[in-house]
Amino acid sequence: MRTVVFDLDGTLADTSADLLAAANACFAVPLLDAGDALTAFHGGRAMLRLGFTRLGKAWTEADVDREYPRLLGFYAEGIDTHTRLYPGAVEAVVALRQAGFATAICTNKPEALAETLVRKLGVRDLFGALIGADTLPTRKPDPAPYRAAVEQAGGTVARSMLIGDTETDRKTGLAAGVPVALVTFGPEGRAVARLAPEALLDRFGDLPELAERLLQP
Helix, strand or coil: CCEEEECCECCCEECHHHHHHHHHHHHCCCCCCHHHHHHHCCCHHHHHHHHHHHHCCCCCHHHHHHHHHHHHHHHHHCCCCCCEECCCHHHHHHHHHHCCCEEEEECCCCHHHHHHHHHHCCCHHHCCCEECCCCCCCCCCCHHHHHHHHHHCCCCHHHEEEEECCHHHHHHHHHHCCCEEEECCCCCHHHHHHHCCCEEECCHHHHHHHHHHHCCC
16 A cells, blocks of 8 residues: 655644744743744754753753753643644545555654644544654654554555655655655745755645655556
């Protein structure tokens, strides 16, 4: 079965506002704003590092480690306050499944939070598997989580592709030996072309045709 694997943050859904709010809650002051969406999509620790830097005080990774569980707690409390699926995402996934594709999610968000979010967004049933940052001992760009997502969805890696939005996703595809399409509606826009993916995805409405082309029967 041909399989399309999706990243979550910045690919299926714009989660940046809720992620940034959780980081700001750790500092009790608004150190990060909408212009830091790309940092948000690189994870909680990246946001904490940026926030500590903006405080202008000396900090270490021990400070990041201390605040990270608090950030996750704040995020869990407001996980779907502002988060929205990107336009056309649901329709594209439904169309893929109707065309016989398996679909899965492979994200560097902790699995429990990812499961909570996709259920709150009402789309969990559209994906045959969900692999998070802590599902396995390694995370993207290591190819093991990607392979697990494909196999749990009932597919084979050789007939699969990844939809993502960052360099991490591009590196994952290279490590797994599969084609990657990077979305251009994330914070980097069309600048993701610099990563030389097999395709760029400007809108979800183009995905079914793109998947047919990159994963020919």
